[in-house]
Amino acid sequence: MHAAVVHTFAEPPRYDEFPDPVATGPGEEVVEVLASGLHPRVRSQADGTHYTATDELPLVPGVDGVGRRADGSLLYFVLPDTALGAMADKTLVDPGRSIPVPNSIDPVLLAAAMNPAMSSWVALKRRVTFTPGQAVLILGATGSAGRLAIQTARFLGAGRIVAAGRGAERLAALTALGATDTVDLAGDDETVAQELAAKAADVDVVLDYLWGPVTEKAIMPLLLARTDRSRLLSWVEIGSVAGPDIALPSAALRQANVCFSGSGQGSVSAAGILRELPDLVAEIGRGTFSVDAVARPLAEVAEAWADAPARATERVVLVP
Numbered sequence: 314m315h316a317a318v319v320h321t322f323a324e325p326p327r328y329d330e331f332p333d334p335v336a337t338g339p340g341e342e343v344v345e346v347l348a349s350g351l352h353p354r355v356r357s358q359a360d361g362t363h364y365t366a367t368d369e370l371p372l373v374p375g376v377d378g379v380g381r382r383a384d385g386s387l388l389y390f391v392l393p394d395t396a397l398g399a400m401a402d403k404t405l406v407d408p409g410r411s412i413p414v415p416n417s418i419d420p421v422l423l424a425a426a427m428n429p430a431m432s433s434w435v436a437l438k439r440r441v442t443f444t445p446g447q448a449v450l451i452l453g454a455t456g457s458a459g460r461l462a463i464q465t466a467r468f469l470g471a472g473r474i475v476a477a478g479r480g481a482e483r484l485a486a487l488t489a490l491g492a493t494d495t496v497d498l499a500g501d502d503e504t505v506a507q508e509l510a511a512k513a514a515d516v517d518v519v520l521d522y523l524w525g526p527v528t529e530k531a532i533m534p535l536l537l538a539r540t541d542r543s544r545l546l547s548w549v550e551i552g553s554v555a556g557p558d559i560a561l562p563s564a565a566l567r568q569a570n571v572c573f574s575g576s577g578q579g580s581v582s583a584a585g586i587l588r589e590l591p592d593l594v595a596e597i598g599r600g601t602f603s604v605d606a607v608a609r610p611l612a613e614v615a616e617a618w619a620d621a622p623a624r625a626t627e628r629v630v631l632v633p
């Protein structure tokens with residue numbers, strides 16, 4: 314079969330021949346891949362930098378996708394850490410990590426949406442006690458996951474949704490998705506701190522896709538401006554687009570009732586993540602969320618890797 318194949322972590326994958334997968338037990342089933350998303354998680358898998366990476370090469374990247382079973386039915390699958398990923402004509406799925414999807418669903422849309430959407434869906438359902446009416450701040454709201462986080466928070470009944478990201482035009486577009494306020498993180502430090510304090514100090518939950526210096530500079534202004542610092546603020550770390558580390562002043566933890574946690578593979582079990590997905594699949598199928606997906610042939614994987622997306626909000630999906 315053909316697949317996107319990583320031969321060295323120093324180079325992007327290329328379209329190549331790869332041995333057909335063979336099912337060897339009841340937890341394995343070969344499916345025809347219809348679509349698989351090129352998520353940031355897949356880029357870090359393919360360059361060996363994700364925290365789950367092993368040194369195993371050659372590697373077919375792709376952590377999830379939509380496939381067709383031998384009986385013609387469709388499923389959405391999440392793969393375990395494996396060197397035989399989803400960016401191939403066929404892959405090996407575990408039926409226990411798969412969700413049946415209706416044949417009417419658009420595989421490209423579903424493959425584009427599931428990974429970024431589940432980041433906030435799982436965080437709000439599993440990592441915090443989120444109740445309708447609560448207020449949410451999203452740090453990194455202009456990306457695929459951030460845009461879906463706005464829509465997920467709205468769907469789950471958030472009262473106020475403050476969307477923070479870079480670029481006035483992209484931020485303005487977030488209001489239509491459900492953002493009630495925006496903060497432009499591209500400003501100077503003082504202005505950003507003041508805006509965050511004015512618009513988001515009293516939120517209940519922070520969904521943080523950025524971390525690094527952006528988060529570091531946001532913590533104290535937000536905490537110090539809270540009307541009641543003893544009221545719980547749940548800060549959920551989901552991505553680290555702006556940097557992997559922060560320095561956290563000890564005073565932050567004493568001066569406010571802030572609880573830092575994370576959401577991702579490990580902090581939520583695979584079984585826990587999977588339990589949340591059928592409802593999410595159903596909502597995506599119903600058209601609840603607006604998703605910017607663009608399909609590219611798997612044979613163009615090298616170009617797809619190298620090209621910057623035409624729009625920063627766009628999620629590329631490879632189609633064998």
Ligand SMILES: NC(=O)c1ccc[n+]([C@@H]2O[C@H](COP(=O)([O-])OP(=O)(O)OC[C@H]3O[C@@H](n4cnc5c(N)ncnc54)[C@H](OP(=O)(O)O)[C@@H]3O)[C@@H](O)[C@H]2O)c1
Binds near residue numbers: 523
């Ligand atoms: N834990 C989970 O369950 C989970 C699941 C899915 C995704 N994630 C993670 O979530 C993160 C975001 O994923 P994504 O799919 O949304 O990626 P994406 O579509 O590539 O979006 C990333 C966004 O971050 C913005 N950004 C980058 N640096 C920034 C900075 N310094 N300040 C403000 N904005 C900045 C980018 O905007 P610019 O154009 O301004 O750079 C872009 O809009 C990734 O780290 C991903 O691995 C985690």
